[in-house]
Amino acid sequence: MIRSQRLDIALSCSRSLEVTSMLSLADIILVIGVYVYVFAVIAAATALQRKLKLHPRATRQMIHIFAGDAMPLLPLFSAWWYPFLLPLGLAIVVALGLTTRGSAFRRVMVDESGHSKLHALGPLYYVISIGALVPLTWGVKAVGMATVMVMAWGDGAAAALAPRIQGRHRYPFGDRSLEGSLIMLLFAFLGAALAWTLGSLTGAPPVPLVKGLGLALAGAAVGTVAEAFSVGALKPFDNFTVPLASALAMILLL
DSSP: OHHHHHHHHHHHHHHHHHHHHHHHHHHHHHHHHHHHHHHHHHHHHHHHHHHHOOOHHHHHHHHHHHHHTTGGGGGGOSSTHHHHHHHHHHHHHHHHHHHSTTOHHHHHHOOTTTOOHHHHTHHHHHHHHHHHHHHHTGGGHHHHHHHHHIIIIIIHHHHHHHHHHTOSOBOSSTTOBHHHHHHHHHHHHHHHHHHHHHHHHHTSSOOOHHHHHHHHHHHHHHHHHHHHTOOGGGGGGHHHHHHHHHHHHHHHHO
């Protein structure tokens, strides 16, 4: 009887180890998959730039938008340090790419004639912001997911579309316009709403869908205001001010 119990315990422990191993393997595979996706986005932007002679601003915005689309995968990870490996590694790659003259990465991300040194490092700030959000919002993953989507879709769409419509209603400060803010608000809300919908469905956190959409709107609105007021010395750092304000608003209202 005792031997049988010991055998059962041993088998149970073995199964637990197998499950833990499987979960860890799944996390590692997911990390690798996201790395492949992000580098594929960068490679696609590089290829399009060469083929279509795209301006670095266009390819920078493309990478900004599509790279952030990986953030809704956050609930699939079993522990925060697995997704944290992504911005950690990418920060090193981005820092080297941006600071190496003539690198392919710099060619698709930096307008050598128009970017200030601080603004040129915007992609690095973007990655650092994501790295901070992953552990800080792990208990409420949808906040981190929505915040990154506000940056990716909202800020990315505003940067891509606002110059095309040449907004007439400009603010008395900086170079922002009401039209650009409305574009950001729309796309930021759509991205944040997608994040909160996925978060609600996966229990990250378990909030009613309607409340999640309200939080998405609040996060998008506050992020849009933060972006509009990121002028002067703060202008190069909107990848910090937007996520900080957006995340704080959603956490306070949660």
